[in-house]
Amino acid sequence: MFEEIQFEKTVKPEPQEILAFYExxxxxxxxxxxxxxxxxxxxxxxxxxxxxxxxxxxARGVTDGLWxxxxxxxxxxxxxxxxxxxxxxxxxxxxxxxxxRQMAVLVIKAxxxxxxxxxDALAHGTExxxxxxxxxxxxxxxxxxxxxxxxxxxxxxxxSPSAVA
Numbered sequence: 767m768f769e770e771i772q773f774e775k776t777v778k779p780e781p782q783e784i785l786a787f788y789e790x791x792x793x794x795x796x797x798x799x800x801x802x803x804x805x806x807x808x809x810x811x812x813x814x815x816x817x818x819x820x821x822x823x824x825a826r827g828v829t830d831g832l833w834x835x836x837x838x839x840x841x842x843x844x845x846x847x848x849x850x851x852x853x854x855x856x857x858x859x860x861x862x863x864x865x866x867r868q869m870a871v872l873v874i875k876a877x878x879x880x881x882x883x884x885x886d887a888l889a890h891g892t893e894x895x896x897x898x899x900x901x902x903x904x905x906x907x908x909x910x911x912x913x914x915x916x917x918x919x920x921x922x923x924x925x926s927p928s929a930v931a
Contacts, residue, residue: 771816772817773813781806787821810876811877813869822865825872826873827874827885833883836877846862846866867900
């Protein structure tokens, strides 16, 4: 099956094609065209996987010039292989064909060629084994944190925003 897959490295894929792929995956990026466009504009590189011209997977990398991130690696469920249990978590998907791995490797290579000093990835439970198989290590002393953009930051009696230059 791997022989039938073509990999394409690109800076900007067609938004309509990416949107259709995300819709097939029930990905939340489909919520708005402007969010999708912003994501496309702020991505350093994409690797697309195709079978007979049909988009079946995508991976993308982002960078600020020093740090790079494997931001996403999605593969159509029809190409993920049978369900399996991993060392650390149960997972439904499994990259038996190596398509997702090849997409990730091509993104990592592009980030390295751009001169980044480190590359990270956020692995959500079921993706830990996948990232470890690529050579990523768990960061010691780092606590993953997030802030929903809609959450107000509490006032703390420090300089007001207008006083900050």
